[in-house]
Amino acid sequence: MTLEGWITLGVLALTLGLLISEKLSAELVLVLAMLILLSAGVLDPKQALAGFSNEGMITVAAMYVIAAGLRETGAIDLVVHALLGRSQNIARAQLRVMAPTIALSAFVNNTPVVATFLPAVLAWAKRNQLPASKLLIPLSYAAIFGGTCTLIGTSTNLVVNGLWSGDGHAGLGMFEIAKIGIPSALIGMAYLMTIGRRLLPDGKTSSSVFENPREYTVEMTVDAGGPLVGKTIQEAGLRHLGTLFLVEIARDGRIVPAVSSSERLLADDHLVFAGDVGAIVELQRVRGLSAPHPGDSSFSKQFPERKLVEVVISARCPLINQTLRESRFHTYYGASVVAVARDGKRIRGGLGDVVLKPADTLLLEARPIWVERNRHSPDFLLVSDVANSELPRFDRALRAWGILGAVVIAATLNWLPMITAALLGAAATLALGCVSLGTARKSIDTQVLLVIACSFALGRALEVTGAASVIAHLVLTLPGGSPWLVLAMAYGMTMLLTEMITNNAAAVLMYPICMAAARTLGVDPMPFVIAVMMAASASFSTPLGYQTNLMVSGPGGYRFSDFMKVGIPLQLLMGLVSVCLIPLIWPFHS
Numbered sequence: 125m126t127l128e129g130w131i132t133l134g135v136l137a138l139t140l141g142l143l144i145s146e147k148l149s150a151e152l153v154l155v156l157a158m159l160i161l162l163s164a165g166v167l168d169p170k171q172a173l174a175g176f177s178n179e180g181m182i183t184v185a186a187m188y189v190i191a192a193g194l195r196e197t198g199a200i201d202l203v204v205h206a207l208l209g210r211s212q213n214i215a216r217a218q219l220r221v222m223a224p225t226i227a228l229s230a231f232v233n234n235t236p237v238v239a240t241f242l243p244a245v246l247a248w249a250k251r252n253q254l255p256a257s258k259l260l261i262p263l264s265y266a267a268i269f270g271g272t273c274t275l276i277g278t279s280t281n282l283v284v285n286g287l288w289s290g291d292g293h294a295g296l297g298m299f300e301i302a303k304i305g306i307p308s309a310l311i312g313m314a315y316l317m318t319i320g321r322r323l324l325p326d327g328k329t330s331s332s333v334f335e336n337p338r339e340y341t342v343e344m345t346v347d348a349g350g351p352l353v354g355k356t357i358q359e360a361g362l363r364h365l366g367t368l369f370l371v372e373i374a375r376d377g378r379i380v381p382a383v384s385s386s387e388r389l390l391a392d393d394h395l396v397f398a399g400d401v402g403a404i405v406e407l408q409r410v411r412g413l414s415a416p417h418p419g420d421s422s423f424s425k426q427f428p429e430r431k432l433v434e435v436v437i438s439a440r441c442p443l444i445n446q447t448l449r450e451s452r453f454h455t456y457y458g459a460s461v462v463a464v465a466r467d468g469k470r471i472r473g474g475l476g477d478v479v480l481k482p483a484d485t486l487l488l489e490a491r492p493i494w495v496e497r498n499r500h501s502p503d504f505l506l507v508s509d510v511a512n513s514e515l516p517r518f519d520r521a522l523r524a525w526g527i528l529g530a531v532v533i534a535a536t537l538n539w540l541p542m543i544t545a546a547l548l549g550a551a552a553t554l555a556l557g558c559v560s561l562g563t564a565r566k567s568i569d570t571q572v573l574l575v576i577a578c579s580f581a582l583g584r585a586l587e588v589t590g591a592a593s594v595i596a597h598l599v600l601t602l603p604g605g606s607p608w609l610v611l612a613m614a615y616g617m618t619m620l621l622t623e624m625i626t627n628n629a630a631a632v633l634m635y636p637i638c639m640a641a642a643r644t645l646g647v648d649p650m651p652f653v654i655a656v657m658m659a660a661s662a663s664f665s666t667p668l669g670y671q672t673n674l675m676v677s678g679p680g681g682y683r684f685s686d687f688m689k690v691g692i693p694l695q696l697l698m699g700l701v702s703v704c705l706i707p708l709i710w711p712f713h714s
Contacts (some may be wrong), residue, residue, distance in 0.1 A: 125609040129589035132582075136591070136633070139582065143625040149440065150626050151571045154578035171588070175580025179543045180286020184279040184576065185568050186546035190528055192567035197520035199229060201242040205359030208248050209220045214258050215317045221245055221259050222266035222313050225273050229270025230277045230305075230331050238267050238672045239505075242679060248578040257325045260680035261690055262316045265664060269312050272305035272661050274298055275535070275542065280631050280660045283576055285542070287583070287635050290654055298536040301657055303709045308658070315694055324692045325682065348391035350412030358385040361410065368397045369448075369476055371460040381460060382490075395490075398462040427482050432462070432509065433490050436678045438671075439482040439502040440571065449476035457498070459490035465678060483667055485678030499567035503677045515576055524558045572628065573609060579632035587636040596640035607647050607712045611655055612703045615640050616660035619699060623666060631660040648713040654710060658702045664691030 135157050142153045164173040175181060194200050207224040219239070228237045241263055251255040252618050271278030275285060275298050289295040346352050352360045362370055363385050368512040373380040373387070374394035380387065389395075395413070437444070454460045464471045464478050465485040471478055483505075488494075499507050531549035534540045540548070553559055559567070586592040614634065621630035642649035663670035665685050667677040676682070 126589060127508065128585075129591040129594065130166050131166055132161065132585040132589045132591045133594075135166075136223075136582065136586065140621075140625065143629070148288055149571070149577070150629065151574040154575055154582065154629065160435075160583040161236070161581055166585050166589060167581060168329035169625050170446070171584050172581045173372060173577075174584065175577035178283075178286045178580055179289060179541075180283040181573055181576045181580075183276075183543045183546045185284045185573055186543075187233060187276055187279075187282070188551040188568045189550035189559065189564045190393045190524075190531065190553050192564055193237045193524040193527065193553035194232055194521075195240060195523045195567075196559045196563060197519075197521040199524040200232070201244070202521055203228065204241055204244045208244065214254065214321060217249075217252065218259060218262045218317050218321065221311070222269075222316065223263050224267035224518065225263055226273065226309050226313075229267040230273040230302075231532060232266035232270050234278065235675070237270075238675050242675065244538055244690070255309060255326055256679050257686075258321065260488050260676035261324060261673075261682065261686070262320070264670070264676045265312065265316060265691075265694065267308075267672045268661055268663065268670060269305075269309035271300045272658055273309060274532075275301060275304070275533070276546075277301075277305070277574070278627075278661055279572065280627050282542075282629050284631050284635060284639075284653060284657050287580075287632070296543060297530060298542075301654060304658060304702060304705055306703060308698055311701055312694060312698060314436045315697055316690075320690050320694065323688050323693075329638045342562075344395050344410075344413040345391050346391060346393040346395065346396070347412050352392075352410075352412035353391050355389055355390070356385060359388050360389060364396070365397070370668070371396045371398045371454075371462060371463075381454070381458070381491075387391045398460070398489075400681060402441070432496055433459070433488045435486050435488060435498075435507050436505040436675060437480055437484045437486065437502055438505045438674065439484055441480065441482075443480050443503075444482060446480060447476060450479050450482065451480065453480075456463050457490075457494075457503075459488040461486050462489055463487040465681075468692060470652055479701070483674045483677040500563070502569065502571060505671060520556070520558050523556050524553065527552045527556070527558065572626075575626055576628045578633070579629045583636050586633070587639075592636035593640040593644070595637050596644055599633060607645050607651075608707060609705065610641055611651055612699075614641065614652055615655045615659045615699055615703055618656050619662050620697065622660050622663050627660045627663060627670070631656050634660075645712075648710065650710045651706045651712060654706050655702060658706075659699070660697055662698050662702075664698075666691070 138392050139153055139157045140150055143150055148156075157610055158167075158172055161167045162169065203224060208220055225237060225241060242260070245263060246256055248254075249259055257383050265590055272282070281301060285296050316458055341357050357363050357370065368651055370383050371381075373389075374396065375390060443453060443456065448464075463486070465487075466481065466483075495507055498504060501507070513616040527549050530552075531545045532550075535542045539545075550564075554561060585655060586595075614637070617637075618630055618634045620632065635653075637650055638652035639658055663673070667673045667682065669682060673687060677687075
């Protein structure tokens with residue numbers, strides 16, 4: 125192997141190590157890898173930057189806009205409420221949740237599908253006296269199943285198809301992968317409704333991890349003529365109260381949010397504290413503070429400039445691994461944390477000492493405009509009003525569904541290439557008013573696109589330096605050259621990488637290795653292409669492996685072990701089904 129090949133393997137090892145350690149964001153790691161390969165002369169500029177013009181990546185960006193149109197017009201909401209109906213039986217309820225989720229996720233990015241279903245399923249579970257914990261993991265897994273049923277079901281399918289067509293092959297058909305995706309989805313549903321149902325935790329029936337949001341705050345009034353009037357928050361000793369945190373001040377019919385230490389107290393100020401309300405005795409010992417009179421609470425007045433919001437923290441949030449006090453969350457986001465839940469339970473003690481982790485569910489107090497400003501923020505997987513205030517407008521929902529239908533039909537019947545159909549669909553979504561330009565721009569996940577584009581550079585380096593062939597030869601020596609066993613190893617390696625790094629990066633890195641293995645074996649590479657697509661979506665055993673798993677983790681009250689208990693058997697089952705059926709549908713020797 126050449127020096128360039130060894131450099132590529134070194135960069136690959138460094139990249140995987142950094143991605144697994146999560147010390148740096150995925151897009152930064154892959155940008156650095158691309159720059160190293162470019163600087164070392166392993167790739168020329170055209171090869172290094174080819175990923176930014178790849179059809180698969182551009183198609184993914186266009187599909188984000190189409191999905192935003194479906195979300196903003198309430199098109200998905202219409203389907204959700206029409207299909208859920210009523211049910212008292214857990215297995216039947218799971219079927220009602222999973223079947224439409226699979227159908228929608230086959231054509232729409234699964235993140236907005238789960239984001240739309242989640243609040244509806246929580247409310248539906250409470251109305252039907254069903255434990256939400258039995259429904260939300262199936263909801264997430266069903267979205268993953270649906271993504272394997274069509275070419276546009278998940279960005280990974282589009283990326284792998286872009287690699288395949290970039291190698292000079294005819295692109296895959298819209299429903300080519302459905303030959304394995306649909307049987308796998310049906311088997312996965314059957315597992316979740318039987319064995320999986322017994323492995324899921326019996327959580328309490330609730331529409332929120334915070335049963336009564338108001339119970340996490342305490343209000344006190346500054347006594348007129350008392351010793352605190354005119355003092356700053358710092359001077360009054362109200363900044364560091366151990367397990368309580370001063371959220372805001374209600375004063376003369378308005379709210380003073382994100383209270384600073386230099387804010388001076390006035391007579392009759394209503395001070396709102398959040399945290400462990402059991403520590404109210406600490407406040408009662410402060411001279412000059414008293415409990416408000418019944419009916420005089422600022423909560424009961426319902427100030428129009430504030431509302432309660434639940435958010436789920438994503439792994440991309442820049443405040444991860446910082447305490448709320450260190451991160452100055454209220455200054456960074458313009459909202460105050462009232463309570464924090466993790467693993468389905470509220471964290472007690474001082475809010476300021478809580479270290480933020482991915483999938484934490486936060487109860488925030490914020491202004492109404494905050495929800496709209498942060499609904500598409502990559503820092504949060506889910507943003508939902510506790511009060512479920514206003515419903516989306518539905519007058520353009522049929523247009524949004526019509527656009528998606530036209531894209532699917534045009535690509536399926538080969539009237540247009542997939543990329544052309546997707547771009548025209550995105551343009552129509554904007555032109556017909558299904559989504560604003562600003563919302564469309566926010567809906568495009570630039571971090572995902574950057575990961576995809578830079579992953580292409582590393583995959584290309586593996587191919588041109590011969591490093592992929594070296595890895596493929598090592599893989600072939602273990603199973604003795606049996607195509608079926610090599611396919612099983614390729615599936616397993618992709619599946620493991622998906623749990624440790626992003627699914628798109630895993631697919632792009634495994635693609636050249638699988639192609640090299642197929643060439644060495646002298647077999648048709650198509651089974652390996654399909655195996656990479658299926659394995660890159662087989663992320664069931666951890667909440668961190670797939671975005672929809674993270675989204676349901678907090679609201680469902682799940683522990684990390686719950687995903688392992690239900691997901692590992694499902695992952696093995698999906699692997700067995702795929703490895704057995706793929707060579708029968710796409711033979712090694714055509």
